[in-house]
Amino acid sequence: MGQKIIGIDVGGTKVAGGLVDRKGRLVESQIVPTHADKGFDKSYAQVIHLIGRLLRAAGGKENVGGIGICAPGPLNPKTGVVLNPPNLPGWRNIELAKMVGKEFGLPARLENDANAAGLAEVLFGAAVGYKDVFYVTVSTGVGTGIIINRKIYHGKNGIAGEGGHVSIDYRSPYRCGCGTYGDIEALAAGPGMARRARVMLEQEHNLPSVLRELAHGRAEEISPLMIQQAARQGDRVAKAILDETGFLLGFWLAGMISLFDPEAIVIGGGVSHIGKPLFDKIRSTIPKHTINGFAAQTPVLPAKLRTNVGVYGAAAIFLPAGEEAES
Amino acid sequence: MGQKIIGIDVGGTKVAGGLVDRKGRLVESQIVPTHADKGFDKSYAQVIHLIGRLLRAAGGKENVGGIGICAPGPLNPKTGVVLNPPNLPGWRNIELAKMVGKEFGLPARLENDANAAGLAEVLFGAAVGYKDVFYVTVSTGVGTGIIINRKIYHGKNGIAGEGGHVSIDYRSPYRCGCGTYGDIEALAAGPGMARRARVMLEQEHNLPSVLRELAHGRAEEISPLMIQQAARQGDRVAKAILDETGFLLGFWLAGMISLFDPEAIVIGGGVSHIGKPLFDKIRSTIPKHTINGFAAQTPVLPAKLRTNVGVYGAAAIFLPAGEEAES
Numbered sequence: 001m002g003q004k005i006i007g008i009d010v011g012g013t014k015v016a017g018g019l020v021d022r023k024g025r026l027v028e029s030q031i032v033p034t035h036a037d038k039g040f041d042k043s044y045a046q047v048i049h050l051i052g053r054l055l056r057a058a059g060g061k062e063n064v065g066g067i068g069i070c071a072p073g074p075l076n077p078k079t080g081v082v083l084n085p086p087n088l089p090g091w092r093n094i095e096l097a098k099m100v101g102k103e104f105g106l107p108a109r110l111e112n113d114a115n116a117a118g119l120a121e122v123l124f125g126a127a128v129g130y131k132d133v134f135y136v137t138v139s140t141g142v143g144t145g146i147i148i149n150r151k152i153y154h155g156k157n158g159i160a161g162e163g164g165h166v167s168i169d170y171r172s173p174y175r176c177g178c179g180t181y182g183d184i185e186a187l188a189a190g191p192g193m194a195r196r197a198r199v200m201l202e203q204e205h206n207l208p209s210v211l212r213e214l215a216h217g218r219a220e221e222i223s224p225l226m227i228q229q230a231a232r233q234g235d236r237v238a239k240a241i242l243d244e245t246g247f248l249l250g251f252w253l254a255g256m257i258s259l260f261d262p263e264a265i266v267i268g269g270g271v272s273h274i275g276k277p278l279f280d281k282i283r284s285t286i287p288k289h290t291i292n293g294f295a296a297q298t299p300v301l302p303a304k305l306r307t308n309v310g311v312y313g314a315a316a317i318f319l320p321a322g323e324e325a326e327s
Numbered sequence: 328m329g330q331k332i333i334g335i336d337v338g339g340t341k342v343a344g345g346l347v348d349r350k351g352r353l354v355e356s357q358i359v360p361t362h363a364d365k366g367f368d369k370s371y372a373q374v375i376h377l378i379g380r381l382l383r384a385a386g387g388k389e390n391v392g393g394i395g396i397c398a399p400g401p402l403n404p405k406t407g408v409v410l411n412p413p414n415l416p417g418w419r420n421i422e423l424a425k426m427v428g429k430e431f432g433l434p435a436r437l438e439n440d441a442n443a444a445g446l447a448e449v450l451f452g453a454a455v456g457y458k459d460v461f462y463v464t465v466s467t468g469v470g471t472g473i474i475i476n477r478k479i480y481h482g483k484n485g486i487a488g489e490g491g492h493v494s495i496d497y498r499s500p501y502r503c504g505c506g507t508y509g510d511i512e513a514l515a516a517g518p519g520m521a522r523r524a525r526v527m528l529e530q531e532h533n534l535p536s537v538l539r540e541l542a543h544g545r546a547e548e549i550s551p552l553m554i555q556q557a558a559r560q561g562d563r564v565a566k567a568i569l570d571e572t573g574f575l576l577g578f579w580l581a582g583m584i585s586l587f588d589p590e591a592i593v594i595g596g597g598v599s600h601i602g603k604p605l606f607d608k609i610r611s612t613i614p615k616h617t618i619n620g621f622a623a624q625t626p627v628l629p630a631k632l633r634t635n636v637g638v639y640g641a642a643a644i645f646l647p648a649g650e651e652a653e654s
């Protein structure tokens with residue numbers, strides 16, 4: 001089939017879109033601002049505008065097999081409904097897949113960010129050649145996607161795969177927005193990393209650290225990027241925080257391996273760009289904390305798709321291995 | 328098809344076997360001692376002896392469609408090899424499925440206890456009518472089985488579904504045999520319950536509890552059964568231990584629901600016989616500790632199959648919905 005797929009990645013600040021061919025090549029790519037602060041009508045118009053442009057770039061709708069859309073959760077991929085994402089104000093119970101499909105007379109599907117990114121890594125990225133993969137994206141939150149037999153596992157209500165909200169510390173003082181305590185998102189995502197650095201510096205006033213200078217003496221302004229910079233300069237506090245982040249992620253992933261016995265784990269998102277020191281610690285921690293005797297041989301791969309992962313992911317839900325995705 | 332399936336449940340003390348028809352009815356059931364202490368040859372002979380008896384009861388091998396065997400892990404259901412179960416001394420890397428199949432000229436398959444029990448609950452027990460189920464058995468350990476689309480999820484090496492070794496307390500002083508700390512098996516299975524009661528009584532010497540009498544003053548002899556008895560008599564310590572067990576299991580299951588968004592959870596095993604006080608606490612804890620907004624509506628069901636669950640489970644791996652199990 002010569003038809004291409006339109007992939008649309010709706011974010012809080014921009015809507016990215018592209019045309020992906022059946023071989024998984026991104027042959028066209030465009031971006032428009034979301035104007036999320038102007039409410040649903042305005043930001044939805046931006047989505048429609050972008051799809052229109054991509055349809056023209058494709059030479060008309062007869063050359064397009066479908067429109068895949070990914071957006072931040074909560075949403076229901078089975079019904080195509082966006083529930084109420086915190087960073088898209090005014091988007092409440094929007095039947096996005098149905099509306100877009102009707103607007104253009106083309107099949108349209110909706111998927112959440114992390115699931116789509118995980119599928120994209122399996123079809124086009126770091127996990128090509130694998131079928132059963134546990135995907136993780138660590139940035140301001142921890143998103144995960146469960147890919148089984150090259151398909152996204154959705155569960156009953158379409159909201160499976162929320163591994164970021166699995167706790168490894170039921171006695172933790174840190175409560176997540178989801179209600180639980182000590183889940184890996186609360187402990188190891190960007191804000192959790194920054195908090196751990198802050199607590200360490202506040203508890204030990206005399207501990208020397210370039211983080212104090214980088215944050216201009218204001219511990220509350222420490223960011224994951226500062227921690228990464230400081231660690232590169234050899235700062236001990238920053239290195240300890242990165243090391244602990246790797247331990248926490250590795251400990252949590254050990255449990256995921258006990259459950260899923262996956263062929264591979266893929267880790268993406270901003271925090272994963274820390275690279276080798278983080279991955280080394282994750283890889284050395286995992287085998288010590290799982291019953292799975294093959295854990296040391298389970299590849300823990302850095303994600304390959306970066307800026308366009310959302311567009312690839314949105315398109316992926318329409319490509320061959322995604323066709324029979326559970327509904 | 329009028330053919331029946333032979334189900335064999337190999338345990339440390341007895342081998343239970345039965346004939347199950349295609350409608351899931353147990354039409355014949357027999358038990359022989361395992362003689363595990365006499366080594367592999369002797370206990371394997373018991374398995375073969377029992378299968379022979381069941382074949383005769385079926386009226387010959389032309390009336391039997393296959394032999395399903397479940398055994399304690401670790402084992403590999405994909406290759407049919409028993410690795411080295413702690414309670415079957417001398418069973419090391421035994422190609423059990425192949426050996427049994429050859430012995431009788433019939434197809435034979437191997438599955439681990441918890442997976443088989445979970446599938447049996449879906450096909451014949453508490454979860455009939457559901458496709459995607461998370462099964463838990465709590466006794467001296469915590470075993471789990473992940474059933475997706477009425478099939479056991481095996482993972483790459485055949486050892487997926489080990490949810491009992493997922494930790495909810497990475498800072499726990501309690502180390503599990505698997506190497507990790509604070510997994511739900513270490514915290515909430517029978518020995519974990521008994522340990523928590525013992526610690527409570529040892530730390531507070533003046534705390535009154537009938538558990539002291541039941542254990543004849545020897546805190547190290549407190550058993551889960553004693554805790555259950557004492558709780559029925561209104562004992563506060565015992566009730567607190569059961570309550571905490573329900574909380575721990577509920578907290579852990581909340582994470583499983585975030586991951587799997589299952590249609591139902593089924594809980595079996597000796598500890599589950601505590602019944603209502605335990606299930607009430609589990610059910611009230613789950614929705615507070617998951618991002619899944621449907622968690623309060625996810626049924627948490629007591630297992631239905633009891634004494635013969637192993638035989639049903641072993642047969643289940645040959646019955647229709649099990650036929651296409653991933654390999």
